[in-house]
Amino acid sequence: MKESHLTLKIFALIILNDLVDTLAQLLMKKGLIHTGISSVTFANILEFASRNASSLLLWMGVMIQILNFFIWIVILYKVDLSIAMPVGSTCYIFIPLAALIFLHENVGLLRWMGILLIILGIHFVSQSRSPKGDRPAQLRGKRPAEGAA
């Protein structure tokens, strides 16, 4: 049930978490674009807030983020934080791709290289086979070496 290394099921759950996050980010960005205030200063911050408070798209994004928390806490229940965190960086891949497709933003060479590095990094983390952490490091006694008779 609880795993120390990345299983396919947990990986799928983390991808789902990031896809939902991407959807929420897109909705919020769409909502903010729709509001039409491009630069926020101290002078217009109240107008900015009040206009966005009535943005349905923005609120949908916020609600979806709250729902997404429940996926994240189940992920944390199942796998080490030091695994879930780097693997959860796939939203840095999905968001530029979604921005390219749905918001027609540019994705330059540097970003493609960054996406490649993230994929490589996630692959490395998925190869980690260290035993599951359970208790704080300072409380843990010495354990017999694996395979010792």
Place this chain on the structure above:
Amino acid sequence: MIKIVLIVLLAEIFTAIGQILLKKSANAADSYNLRRLDSHARFLADIFANPALWGGFLAMGIGLVVWIIALAQGDLSIVFPLGSLQYILILFGAHFFLGEKIDRMKVAGTFLVVFGIILITIS
């Protein structure tokens, strides 16, 4: 420049503390078989009764406010790449405060992810 680095670092520290507390509350939950809907409900009731979860929410809330201050004050092409430091803080935080084992693969993978995020956000 040094000021914005410190503000981002402060935001990252609060967010990392938040994630570690969230993980603590998940670790403290009883063993549940999350294939069943009713055990999901009991799992959620379990973690929401844990002060660590609320401490985590508080820390992440403070982190978000400090992060917004950083966004408002600093050049985004500095603030966003610096934000990737969080992955390194959480890697070592998970080791020291949650007792998670880290090996070469995790360290190498996390640093690759951080470099990737820097490349994506620097432009």
